[in-house]
Amino acid sequence: MISISNVSKTYRGASKPALDGVSLEIEKGDFVFLVGASGSGKSSLLRLMLREEVPSKGDVFVLGENLISIPSRRVPFFRRKIGVVFQDFRLLPNKTVFQNVAFTLEVLGKSSAFISNAVPEVLKLVGLEEKADRLPSELSGGEQQRVAVARAIVNKPAVLLADEPTGNLDPATSSGIMALLEKINQTGTTIVMATHDVGTVDRLKRRVVELRSGVIVRDDRKSGYETALPNTDQIEILGGGADI
């Protein structure tokens, strides 16, 4: 499903690589946490999977597409098969909840009949069917993130990439979002989530990939995060959220 082999990425002007010889296999239906301090390369890895960046070295295959050689005119079609959620929600402030979710389908050229069916359905899944006509500014942070998740999955993508989706939320709201992501994962969607949220990682007992300075230092299947070095956890929680 996602195959990354021996990938290095050095940003222009940077002396140290953001990713250094990373290899990672993610199977269909997996739920993978990417953890690590700010600047450890989590976001870079997600950006490579979305083909927002191209690695300096190595191979990236996602959903059977070779993201190194894919022609740029085909990138949009590739991205339609991937859902993305960000820490800062990235909703359109002047569109209602319904319109925000419908936006994805509209740019993909779906018919209005399809949209008026699919959008309420996905809003029901995220528990926001009552608030379809609200503007994002009238919603709480957790609700806004639910809208973002709804937008990411309304097109039924095979892979959902989440970059710190709970980074701006309080613990109770976070667990609501995580429950939602688990529900989505149970329908067969592969989820890759970068996070600082130790509690969440521990509770869910899913595969954890830890990055440090662009290198994978740990890849535990069905484990928690408690075995990671507590000191680095503290540092990254304090300084977290700056690497978007």
Next chain:
Amino acid sequence: MRLGFVFREITQGLRRNVSMVVSIVLVTFLSLTFVGTAGLLQAQIGQMKTYWYDRAQVAVYLCTDTSPADACPQGEASPDVKAVVEAKLTDPTLTEFVSKFYFEDHQAAYDKFQEQFKGNAVAKYVTKDQLNETFWVKLKDADKSAVIAETFTGVAGVEEVRDQRSYLDQIFSILNAASIAAIAIASIMLASSGLLISTTIRLSAFSRRREIGIMRLVGASNFFIQLPFILEGVVAATIGSLLAGGAVIAIVQLFVQGYLAQRLPLTSFVDLSDAFSIAPLLVLAGVLLAALASGVAIRRYLKI
């Protein structure tokens, strides 16, 4: 692709930067009106050329007593000279070029002069015998005036052979220079409106970068992202060029036909059919310019 969605995006974009849209409308309006007027001027010159060239004749001026001595050593042309000239004009070698000719004697020349310079002081002083007797020759092909000149130049009693077109050519070259200057100014204006369009579109794209970012994330194709912006520029420029087309038609109808043609009834002026053939070209030019300018602008701004 859903047209309704694209249409909504365009109206939203147009509403968001109304002032810039108004400036695009105005600058395309002005520059294309200029282009259109320059085009009308060209058409007018063309029309006057055919009108006047058609009426232009070759004059064979006969000597008078006051003619310069080197051309007319024997003074006033004798009746024999008239007979010689007339004989040559009716000779088969010339009749194939000459459509018709007539003789203007001193009296007729004097009458014409008095009428032309009515009220002018010179009319009082001129006498009949100062004015040349003239054979006015109308040619079948106006370009063949050299034949007449060759035949009569140097013939005793002929002062000068003059093609009237040589006077017209001077006037037309001045008018032509004016219309070329107008076209040059118009092209500078067009270039600046192209730059303004691309700046506006870039601004519009910048103010909507959030939407654009999200569109890219959800996999909208480049074409789909770019289309509303390009159409935005095209819509604004179309309004401007339609106004320019209307202005050109109004200029012809109100100024040329309504004012100039009334006051100068003998001159043939450009009419509405010329304006109606120029107006669609202006609209086409405006649309193409806008599509090109905004297309280039957005292509450079939006990279995947």
